[in-house]
Amino acid sequence: MKRKCTALLSIPLMLALFCMTGCYDRIELEDQAFIVAMGFDKGPNHTIDVTVRLAVPSKLGGGAPGAGGGGGGGGEDLGLSGSKPITVRAHTITEAMNLVNTGVERRVSLVECKLIVFGQDLARDGVHDVLSGLSRFREFRQTTYLQLAKGKASEVMSTEKPVYEQTDVRFAEDVALIGRQTGFVPRSTIHDFLNNLAAAGEDPFVPILAVNKKVKQAADQDKAKDKGGGGGGQGSPSAGGMSNEKSSAQENQPKLLAANPKYDAGQVVRLGGNPVEFIGTAIFRGDRLVATLDGVQTRMLLALRGELERIQLEITSPFDKTKYTGVEITRIARPKISYELNRNPIRIHVHLDMEGNLYGDQAGTDYTNPANVRVLEQQVNTSMQSVQDKIISDVLNGCQADPFGLFRRARSQFATNAELENFSWRQKCKTAVVDVTNDFKMRRTGLILSPIQESNEDLQEPEINKTS
Amino acid sequence: MSLPIRAGHIGKLECTSLLSIAGAANVFLSYPQQLVKYGSQASWMIPLFSTVIMLLIVFILRIVQPVLKNEDLLSISHRAAGKLITAVISSLAIVYFLLITSDELRQVSETVLTTMLTRSPISFVAIPLVMLICYFAHSGLEAISRTSWLVAPVLAILLVLLLIGMYNWVNVDYLQPWMGPGWSPLFIRGLLFTSAFPNVLVLIICAGSMRDQSHIAFAGLWSTVIIGVVYVVVELVCLTVFPAQLSVHLSFPVYQLARIINVGRFMERMDAIYIFLWVACAVTKMAVGLWASSYLTARMFGMPVYRPLIFSTAIVIYAIAFIPRSYPETLIWDATIFQRYGIVFTVGLPLLVLFFVLLKRGGKRREKKMHRTT
Numbered sequence: 001m002k003r004k005c006t007a008l009l010s011i012p013l014m015l016a017l018f019c020m021t022g023c024y025d026r027i028e029l030e031d032q033a034f035i036v037a038m039g040f041d042k043g044p045n046h047t048i049d050v051t052v053r054l055a056v057p058s059k060l061g062g063g064a065p066g067a068g069g070g071g072g073g074g075g076e077d078l079g080l081s082g083s084k085p086i087t088v089r090a091h092t093i094t095e096a097m098n099l100v101n102t103g104v105e106r107r108v109s110l111v112e113c114k115l116i117v118f119g120q121d122l123a124r125d126g127v128h129d130v131l132s133g134l135s136r137f138r139e140f141r142q143t144t145y146l147q148l149a150k151g152k153a154s155e156v157m158s159t160e161k162p163v164y165e166q167t168d169v170r171f172a173e174d175v176a177l178i179g180r181q182t183g184f185v186p187r188s189t190i191h192d193f194l195n196n197l198a199a200a201g202e203d204p205f206v207p208i209l210a211v212n213k214k215v216k217q218a219a220d221q222d223k224a225k226d227k228g229g230g231g232g233g234q235g236s237p238s239a240g241g242m243s244n245e246k247s248s249a250q251e252n253q254p255k256l257l258a259a260n261p262k263y264d265a266g267q268v269v270r271l272g273g274n275p276v277e278f279i280g281t282a283i284f285r286g287d288r289l290v291a292t293l294d295g296v297q298t299r300m301l302l303a304l305r306g307e308l309e310r311i312q313l314e315i316t317s318p319f320d321k322t323k324y325t326g327v328e329i330t331r332i333a334r335p336k337i338s339y340e341l342n343r344n345p346i347r348i349h350v351h352l353d354m355e356g357n358l359y360g361d362q363a364g365t366d367y368t369n370p371a372n373v374r375v376l377e378q379q380v381n382t383s384m385q386s387v388q389d390k391i392i393s394d395v396l397n398g399c400q401a402d403p404f405g406l407f408r409r410a411r412s413q414f415a416t417n418a419e420l421e422n423f424s425w426r427q428k429c430k431t432a433v434v435d436v437t438n439d440f441k442m443r444r445t446g447l448i449l450s451p452i453q454e455s456n457e458d459l460q461e462p463e464i465n466k467t468s
Numbered sequence: 469m470s471l472p473i474r475a476g477h478i479g480k481l482e483c484t485s486l487l488s489i490a491g492a493a494n495v496f497l498s499y500p501q502q503l504v505k506y507g508s509q510a511s512w513m514i515p516l517f518s519t520v521i522m523l524l525i526v527f528i529l530r531i532v533q534p535v536l537k538n539e540d541l542l543s544i545s546h547r548a549a550g551k552l553i554t555a556v557i558s559s560l561a562i563v564y565f566l567l568i569t570s571d572e573l574r575q576v577s578e579t580v581l582t583t584m585l586t587r588s589p590i591s592f593v594a595i596p597l598v599m600l601i602c603y604f605a606h607s608g609l610e611a612i613s614r615t616s617w618l619v620a621p622v623l624a625i626l627l628v629l630l631l632i633g634m635y636n637w638v639n640v641d642y643l644q645p646w647m648g649p650g651w652s653p654l655f656i657r658g659l660l661f662t663s664a665f666p667n668v669l670v671l672i673i674c675a676g677s678m679r680d681q682s683h684i685a686f687a688g689l690w691s692t693v694i695i696g697v698v699y700v701v702v703e704l705v706c707l708t709v710f711p712a713q714l715s716v717h718l719s720f721p722v723y724q725l726a727r728i729i730n731v732g733r734f735m736e737r738m739d740a741i742y743i744f745l746w747v748a749c750a751v752t753k754m755a756v757g758l759w760a761s762s763y764l765t766a767r768m769f770g771m772p773v774y775r776p777l778i779f780s781t782a783i784v785i786y787a788i789a790f791i792p793r794s795y796p797e798t799l800i801w802d803a804t805i806f807q808r809y810g811i812v813f814t815v816g817l818p819l820l821v822l823f824f825v826l827l828k829r830g831g832k833r834r835e836k837k838m839h840r841t842t
Contacts, residue, residue: 025584025585025586025587025588138582138583138586141727141728141737142724142727142728143727143728143730143736173733191637191728194714195639195642195710195711195714198711198713198714199642199711199713199714200713405641408641409641411641411644411645412641412644412645412646414644414645415645415646415647416645416647416648416649416650417508417509417645417648417649418649418650419645420645
């Protein structure tokens with residue numbers, strides 16, 4: 001009897017299995033359009049212009065995007081991820097997603113979105129609405145990278161042509177990685193931004209992307225030349241045989257106009273490479289953009305935060321003001337911060353411990369002499385401190401923003417939340433005095449111990465110079 | 469003394485894992501967020517205080533353990549306090565288990581719906597869960613405890629991996645100021661949070677089924693410690709990854725932790741694995757709740773078996789689960805009913821029963837003494 005009952009019961013259960021072969025949430029891969037990067041710009045009348053880039057894997061066949069066109073593109077320059085950006089104007093992100101779907105025949109999905117770019121105007125007005133909208137999306141991840149476009153996000157997204165990468169996903173990850181190498185850009189994800197926004201005593205910051213007009217102009221000229229049958233690659237002279245053609249081509253070559261290197265986003269003195277450059281930091285107070293830092297200042301921001309991993313720093317040689325000395329700097333400990341919160345104005349003492357190696361010296365100084373090493377260390381400390389003092393004065397005192405995390409660590413000075421709230425740190429930023437002490441120790445001199453000396457023989461000038 | 473209804477035999481490790489999983493199940497739902505609401509960045513101390521309080525109850529249980537002779541909640545109270553008190557105690561316990569199981573069912577269904585199956589109707593998630601817990605409860609406490617013992621190592625490893633995966637996001641500064649809202653709110657909330665430790669109550673209900681009665685205190689002690697450690701550690705990690713001001717807004721903090729695991733370029737998007745973790749824990753808790761409410765009902769009415777009651781009890785649980793109109797309303801119910809008055813059931817009921825046993829033991833000793841003197 002029991003067996004019969006079990007058998008009878010198992011029939012409807014087995015039939016039920018057939019109803020469960022699919023589910024309501026099933027969406028086939030080929031029914032989806034994956035957004036890999038999104039840009040947000042301020043639109044008129046309380047709207048936002050949302051720029052999205054979709055991944056089209058079938059058009060990512062071969063060749064770097066900078067080389068013009070993917071394998072499936074038939075020579076057409078499709079840009080990153082195999083597609084050109086799409087921009088829609090909407091009031092909210094959800095509305096924008098629906099409007100994107102009026103021109104894209106598959107259901108757009110944010111599952112693969114890895115990069116968010118804010119336009120400068122939108123950032124000045126505040127990005128809270130956009131971020132709070134995004135963080136509710138289940139598809140959206142807090143590990144998505146954030147960047148700020150100097151100018152419009154849509155312009156930056158349509159201009160970028162990475163040298164190596166073919167997708168926005170890899171591009172965003174690379175920018176974050178290269179920031180650890182150069183220190184010119186910080187790393188910022190939505191998680192970091194929201195944490196800094198919500199936690200007391202800290203303000204968010206994001207890396208800056210900017211179009212370098214000179215590089216873009218050169219790239220456009222090359223493109224026009226290619227279309228006109230000029231041949232040659234990016235920045236290469238035309239392959240004509242006539243000498244006058246050659247000289248006119250050389251005249252048309254873009255030139256590096258500035259006399260000195262620059263570290264501002266969009267102003268780096270260079271030719272070739274991605275027209276969009278990643279250097280500098282955008283500082284927010286709350287959710288509003290209040291200041292920007294250049295590449296060198298960004299390094300010092302990271303140093304004060306204790307996030308500077310390893311950078312190569314060029315400083316004027318202490319022994320010859322016309323020459324430069326290069327040192328590689330690594331932090332060896334978390335910044336030591338002490339507070340005098342009872343004083344008015346409050347005083348914060350920051351001590352940075354760093355060490356490094358000499359990796360270049362134009363002045364030919366002998367750094368096997370400990371006295372010379374002390375002078376160099378002092379020069380590094382002074383040079384770093386001057387930048388640190390300036391950014392603290394501009395950002396902390398001037399804008400009352402604390403991307404340095406100085407007040408975040410001051411939380412340990414309070415026992416309860418009530419004490420912390422009564423402190424009103426934001427107001428104290430205006431007059432806070434921050435004493436930064438850099439303690440750099442040079443450990444090694446690289447593969448060359450002491451400078452290679454020229455021989456005493458009289459050098460003959462080359463024959464070619466004499467005749468000319 | 470043997471129980472009127474056979475519920476199988478439970479070993480000490482099986483019992484400990486069953487109680488631990490059932491007790492810690494809510495850590496994967498909204499409880500970390502609820503804790504932050506009351507304790508801010510010091511909310512990790514709340515379960516610490518609760519653990520200490522629960523250990524005191526376990527200590528009392530250890531004292532009365534030798535007096536218990538294969539008895540459960542009802543037989544103890546019946547022997548010690550009489551029929552009427554037993555009816556009141558068992559009614560309270562039945563209501564408690566019905567309500568917490570309904571609450572758990574609704575919260576788990578809403579969690580799965582919000583995080584994974586966003587387009588499915590809620591019944592599509594809730595009905596299979598109810599069928600599953602019916603099967604578990606029908607199989608009996610021994611089956612549930614053995615299954616718990618089997619899955620416990622997997623759950624522990626997954627949880628440890630999740631917490632280790634957070635190493636690159638942790639920021640200890642977020643835990644300061646250390647005392648958060650201050651000592652007294654933390655301690656009061658710690659007292660109320662003992663409602664998240666149903667292990668001692670469940671232990672007294674299933675005490676009669678323990679293979680060896682001397683292991684009751686062992687299971688009580690270790691399950692309390694494990695539940696406390698899980699809550700404290702998970703809360704600490706949540707608070708160091710998401711500052712209190714942010715985690716108080718997160719619906720499912722542990723799910724958010726799983727979503728940001730990002731080791732190198734390839735170790736990410738691990739959240740799907742962790743769905744298994746919390747569904748497994750929630751199913752264990754719900755199965756225990758369904759079993760306990762059916763079992764106590766059968767015992768209260770003197771029925772020889774409890775299994776015929778399982779399906780009808782499950783329907784009641786399903787119906788109660790859908791009384792709140794929305795997920796936020798479910799959380800309000802949870803906060804205002806279970807987290808505020810749950811202590812009456814998780815601490816009050818066991819204490820009352822243990823108090824009766826102590827009284828009875830004291831009375832017997834006095835009688836023996838008087839007998840000797842006369």
